[in-house]
Amino acid sequence: MKPIDSLFIFMGISFLNAQALVINEIDADSPGADTAEFIELYSSTPNLALDGYVLVLFNGADDASYAAYDLDSYSTDAIGFFVIGDSGVTGVSYTFSSSSSSNIQNGAEAVALYQANKADFPIDTPVTTTNLIDAVVYDSDDPDDTGLLAGLGKTVQYNENASSDAANHSLQRQADGSFKTGTPSPNIANAVLSIETTEISGLHIYLNPVSQMLYVEGLTQTAIATIYTLSGERILTKPIHHSFDVSHLTTGIYMLRLIHNGTTIRIKLVKQ
Ligand SMILES: [Ca+2]
Ligand SMILES: [Ca+2]
Ligand SMILES: [Ca+2]
Ligand SMILES: [Ca+2]
Structure with a gap:
């Protein structure tokens, strides 16, 4: 390989790392009427434009989509957070059009982030890994949904009710990429739940x-x-x-x- 090729590959990898965007937190089941649901994304690059991304929500029942949200014209904030959710959620910048407990269905379901458009994901689109950036399969004391896991290339399903308090806990990405339950933290850093002393x-x-x-x-x-x-x-x-x-x-x-x-x-x- 010529040195110039290596240089471009190196630069390309650096660029991709700097642009990393992940699903950072999911709160599908919120207290009372369950209308304080949200999904938090996090980018290691602050103020990252989200043009070209779409967030897709999948049903466990049929392993197909029930909603898609085009993120064009949105961006992460000065820290790197972006929150989509019900009105009233702290720091929400993309508000669901109506308040409903099923804007984010309580598990077993999945949230997935694609580099694609809403038009690519009409309702009932089957799960796919094509153009997939990140995905989380979650539940509330439900058995593993093999259709969602296999369809999104995942092996672990996370339980929002792991601490027997799904209403007051969200699923939060940890430093190692796994998810643990903790007090919801929309638009701020997740609780540090795995601590090394x-x-x-x-x-x-x-x-x-x-x-x-x-x-x-x-x-x-x-x-x-x-x-x-x-x-x-x-x-x-x-x-x-x-x-x-x-x-x-x-x-x-x-x-x-x-x-x-x-x-x-x-x-x-x-x-x-
Ligand atoms: Ca919750
Ligand atoms: Ca299923
Ligand atoms: Ca819900
Ligand atoms: Ca958070």
Whole structure:
């Protein structure tokens, strides 16, 4: 392969990564009349134009579509979030035309994001992986729907009622791409539900992944924390007594170096 070809392939991959768009949260069953449903998308690129994307909702009963929403002219916000849902949902930017408990049917059903148009998905279009960007098959204590899973190329179906409180919980994407139930968080970062605690040299470092505050317990004197990108660029250095605020960091993976009592500790830090 000529070097110039490699360069273009490299640039193409970088571009695709920067444009990544995922289904980040689904709340199909909301309290009372169930008219606070929403789907949250997240892009690693803020203010990502959603032209050319369509969100399609599929029935488990017949493995075919019951709704499609063209996202042309919409975009993610300055953080990277986009919310489609019933009127009144916090941060909703695409409001369903009427309030109904079945705008997002309670499982077993699926939500899928395609690079396509609404016209490609008339009602009762069978599930397909053609032009599929992301999909989530979910339920509420229902058995796995093999038709939806196979038709969307998925192996895991997520239960909105996993904590026996589907009305007050949504399904939220975690750092590893799996979904867990938690208090609905439309238009803001999902609850950090899978937490890795690092215990090293007598220190207890958490939360990781982190969205706002990183805590370090066990310090016997002020430590010096430095955060680097994976390519070694220093982002910040500051003294740390117990915790520090990393909410301003861009989502991604960093190296955290802590110098404490003459000992240097390095851990990988995931910012959500
Ligand atoms: Ca719910
Ligand atoms: Ca089915
Ligand atoms: Ca519903
Ligand atoms: Ca959220």
